Amino acid sequence: MKPAPFAYERPRDLNAALSMLAAGNGSAKIIAGGQSLGPMLNLRLVQPELIIDISGLVELKRAEISGGELVLGALVTHADIEDGRTADVTRGAMRGVATNIAYRAVRNRGTIGGSLSHADPAADWISALAALGARVTLRSLAGARSMAVEAFVVGALESALHASEIVEAVHVPMRAASAHWGYAKSCRKTGEFAHAIGAVLIDPAAASARVVIGAIDTTPIVITDAAELFGGRIAADYKQRFDVRVADALLAKAGIDDAAQRHIHISVLKRAVLEAGA
């Protein structure tokens, strides 16, 4: 379990990194915390010619509130969020998610941008951030573009990143005072990848709900207008109105044929709904 040979660069600034990425023309890989890429290299599942280590790029380590939203640089680690070293606009929602990602050793090195770029369906951020309505900024030498997290993740281990782009930042909108947040997952054991994730951001006052069913074999199911899951309307009694049949149909439509798997996903989502709070 040793990686195939590769070249290694550790650029000093973002532009240098982007130039290397562009020059690599698809044969280069970005490494940040290395918590997913490291094992994949060792297993020779990826065999890039060049590894670009961006861990020295200070411009990707910023975390600030700007224009009413939180902007987290791609290199912010799970532990930064867990420990409260970054500002927060989610009233603890992100901190709660970060705290339960894998093990502390993984959280110390793993980054939010890396987790999104890797696009593992079982990872926490792609589900949690989609539920929170976050967007990502992607940058290449040609410039930047921005998209919703749910649009960014296009398949299992597949993102919208072009070969010359990296995730620069995550933009998390302010969570409304009236919005309830619920997040639940089921893991075979502590620190393991989840086999079911449910994330809900429900605002009874605004009659809106975002619901995510994650850790399925492909992209999370993201329902931005989730009224159908609650009998057609979002109101204060949404917990009683949660309709498992609708969730079951969504999962069946997503290609999950196994009834027990669907049942586990629904039960986890139900837990997220029942535990949701302001």
Next chain:
Amino acid sequence: MKEGAELRNEREFPSGKSGQGVGARLPRKEDDRLMRGRGLYVGDVRLAGLQDVAFVRSPLAHARIRGIHVPERYRDRVFTAADLVGIKPIRAVSGLPGFKISEQPVLATGKVRQVGELVAMCLAPTRAEAEDIAASVTLDLEELPAITDMLKAREPGSALVHEHWGDNVFLETNYEVDISAALDAPIKVTREISTARQCMSPLEGRGVVATFDSRLDQLTLHSAAQMPHITRSGLAECLGMEESQIRVISPDVGGGFGHKGILLPEEVCLSWLTMRCGHPVRWLEDRREHLVASSNCREHHYRITVYADRDGSLRGIDCEATVDSGAYSSYPFSACLEAAQVASILPGPYKMPAYRCRTFSVATNKCPILPYRGVARTGVCFALELMLDLVAAEAGLEPGEVRLRNLVRPEQMPFDNITKKHFDSGDYPEAMRRALAAIDIDAIRTRQKQGTPDGRRIGVGVSIYCEQAAHGTSVYSGWGIPMVPGHEQASARLTPDGGLELRVGVHSHGQGMETTLAQVAHEILGVDVANIRIILGDTAMTPYSTGTWGSRSMVMAGGAVATASRELGERARRIGAKLLQHDPASVVLQNGEVRGVNGSVSLKAIAHTWYRRPQDLPADVDPGGLEVTQGYKPVRDSGTFSYAAHAAVVAVDPDLGEVEILDYVIVEDGGVLVNPLVVDGQIYGGLAQGIGTALYEEMPFDASGQPLATTLADYLLPGPTEVPAARLDHMETPSPYTQFGVKGIGEGGAIAPPAAIANAVNDALRPLGVELMQSPITPHRIVAAVLAARATERSAA
């Protein structure tokens, strides 16, 4: 326990109150080294000129090899079976009638029969470069139908792993004691039960560093091995060398569990390679190799019927057991040990008048199956104890009641059971009663009636086993496998400064034997444990032994150390008597001194005289001196029987399938414990592995024979958060047959947990009509069973 009292007196003689002898909770001496990162494992061995090996392994489970294509530039770096002229395949034959022989070529010839089978060996200055070379080698394989289901493999017309056999059965056995007597029993329960294929997963994998010394004409193999002398015998056979030309050194070993008990094709390959290349070579098993290519364990299937009376009394067991033995018979245990053991131990610690068991050891296109901690007992305990809970449910009794009704009672000891196992001593019902009391079965029943606010269901489960350990010649000669344990030997030597060196052929890979064997010697000789050095893991420095397996080391090597120490003590006593100018009959050895009425002389002074001032010795001194080798067997070598009752309380979420272990109790009797602290550690470790079997560990295969859990992200091992703080209770019934009354204890912790936990889960879910008869009990299996039960209920309604 009347005989206990006698033996306790023996324990107290002669070390008295030193706090270091048999029974002392001494911290492990070796931990000073191991816990500070100062151990030396195979991966730490550094030899000048060392190069690394990576193997080209079969990507297919079953295929004919049409060609192996090596790039021209690597021709002198890659070796295949064609290069290994004169090297014999590994053959582990059993003498049991009907056993079919498999030959495992060390590099594949003709066919590959499992994913990961060695095809070519690639040599480079580093492992990464060796893997680059391996990646450049291409194989031309003609894929054959893979045999992955042991039950289908038994059917006529199945594809064949070894064509010349005509079927896929290594061995079929039949054992019967008048099953017809049971057939009219009012309770008859029949089920299919299975346990998943597992990987043993020691922290340290296998590893080999081989080098050849042309001056000594000697091959030295550093290998993470439990049984270095057996490895040497196997190597000599495959390589066509004399045993004296081979030295096997097994340095610190990070867990064995059986995985390090077999001769590896890699060991043979690297031995050949170092002699061919003239420099040291190394191969270290990586985790993926361990998971997909090495040795698996535990895969059993039972079709079992239990007959009982209405009061829960067992009338008989009728069973057909199948073990997936994998592609090859492993050296030295063979492919049939597991299944044949099933037949002999399925009755467990219970009395019954009728019994029949038919077993099949089946070849498939998977890794060879190896005896893992507990060997067949874990599967057997799982099958039998799950069945007893069903009997209890049928009879309307508490599961504990059914056990108590059928367990062999203390007044019946020693007891020969229905398969002629000779239970040496113990109070099995007392262990069960204590476990039931400690888990507070009544409180749990009350709690179950109340329900839980979170919707989880509470369940309680028990299991009990007895474990034959340290069984010797009389048992193993019947198997006819390449290894039969005889007298275990130990050498004891007083050093000129009064220290003690002990040489034993067993090995320690976490068992703490550098401490416990020293305690045994201290018990006899009174030498400070700090001044006793245990030498093990090197064929050049230790007496021959079959090594460490079968929970045998404390009984066998401990007995040998005691015997050798006694002889050494006797020689020292006679010299001491001369130095004291006493009649030998009037002096005793006590607390490290020879004492007479008028004075005493220390072992240290005696040693100094023997080695440094021989002019002071009497003319008629024993010329054998202060170094002795003695062999030892217990009074009976049919094995000690340690036993334990386990009880678990779980909370099960029927919608998520999550299981939490709320409480866990173990009441264990390992005879007299040389070091209870070490025993506790053994039990905790075994429990962790048992929890892995119960809830987590499984190596699945797809229909083409591809192993699917190729990393530890897929092959789940329990971690600290999955292992509860179990409560231990020790009973101490001495074995009448061993030194100090010790019993083998090493494997026990891993035997009972799957049964206790499965019974607890089933107890929790039984009101829902759910029954799980397969390990591991995963969330998916629980939820699928819950949904199936709900569907049945709906269709009935």
